[in-house]
Amino acid sequence: MANYIHGHIKQAIMDVGLVNVVQVVTNNASNCKFMGSMNIEEFPHIVWSLCATHCLELMVEDIGKLNWVKKVLGVVRRLVKSVTKKLKVWAMCRIAKDLKLVKFSSTCFATMFLVLEQLVMVHKNLGQMVVSNAWSEWTNLGTQEARDFETYVFSHDFWKNAQVIVIDLQPFYIVLHLVDKEGCTIKLLYEFLNKIGEILLNGRNFFADQLLDVRQQWLHQWEWFHRPIHVVAFILHPLWRKEDGYVTPKLHESWISYIVTIFLTTVDQNAIEDELLQFF
Numbered sequence: 001m002a003n004y005i006h007g008h009i010k011q012a013i014m015d016v017g018l019v020n021v022v023q024v025v026t027n028n029a030s031n032c033k034f035m036g037s038m039n040i041e042e043f044p045h046i047v048w049s050l051c052a053t054h055c056l057e058l059m060v061e062d063i064g065k066l067n068w069v070k071k072v073l074g075v076v077r078r079l080v081k082s083v084t085k086k087l088k089v090w091a092m093c094r095i096a097k098d099l100k101l102v103k104f105s106s107t108c109f110a111t112m113f114l115v116l117e118q119l120v121m122v123h124k125n126l127g128q129m130v131v132s133n134a135w136s137e138w139t140n141l142g143t144q145e146a147r148d149f150e151t152y153v154f155s156h157d158f159w160k161n162a163q164v165i166v167i168d169l170q171p172f173y174i175v176l177h178l179v180d181k182e183g184c185t186i187k188l189l190y191e192f193l194n195k196i197g198e199i200l201l202n203g204r205n206f207f208a209d210q211l212l213d214v215r216q217q218w219l220h221q222w223e224w225f226h227r228p229i230h231v232v233a234f235i236l237h238p239l240w241r242k243e244d245g246y247v248t249p250k251l252h253e254s255w256i257s258y259i260v261t262i263f264l265t266t267v268d269q270n271a272i273e274d275e276l277l278q279f280f
Helices: 002-016 030-042 052-064 067-084 087-095 111-121 123-130 144-153 156-179 186-200 208-225 228-236 249-262 266-279
Strands: 023-026 047-050
Touching (some): 002 023, 023 030, 030 047, 052 067, 052 111, 052 156, 067 111, 067 156, 123 144, 156 186, 156 208, 186 208, 228 249, 249 266
Parallel strands (some): 023 047
16 A cells, blocks of 8 residues: 555646655555655655644543543543433424533544533533423432433533643644644644643643653654654744844754755755845
8 A cells, every 4th residue: 555655646746846845744654654755765856744733632532541540531421412412302402502522433532532622611501400390300310320420511520631631631632633734844743742742841730640640652753753843844934033142952954854865966055054044
């Protein structure tokens, strides 16, 4: 499959012209990763990068697999399922004031956090629904599912944990929402993802071990996604330009690693360095 994909990508590159192709973007499935390495070997000056949205979705999915997050999301699934799969309960929600729930998607795990956020916003309304006359008249009230629903709706610990997750993981799905919008270029995304790392160093509500768990998942995907071309785009973005022209050694290292793949002669590389100084 990787050879098949590489063949099509290669043909597209040749059709467009080698000098006109800067980057090839794919998801990070194993066959695409292998194709990427083949592409770089044949065309060293063309960067292979992972899809930003796919990386972020996988990052959020990995966070959702952490035991303490998975436990909360499991309850969320049961609560939402209890509402959306029961016509009577769904009708109660529809007529209740300010009680709107978001259905989760089986194909996009990141939506689970959006469902959780909405659920936290309306949990008091859920409590009012459970003590309403319509609820007390519901024929399935005595079932185990209904009792579990009531238990979680009035569980202080569950809502506290849910709110903590919503607050401290919000940067992830804010950025995930941004990458699907027009105008979110790699130069901006580099800064957004770095900011997530900074935020994870100062989590307001997570315990230290929980913060470490989340940061490890962030680092795993960030290392895969991070490419020197993103650094170059970041450095050249006017929004981040500094008056003193200072570029950190780490950023400059990535800058050089990209420049040497594009410009093979020292003369051209030095010329680009001079232009960078003029830019600042």
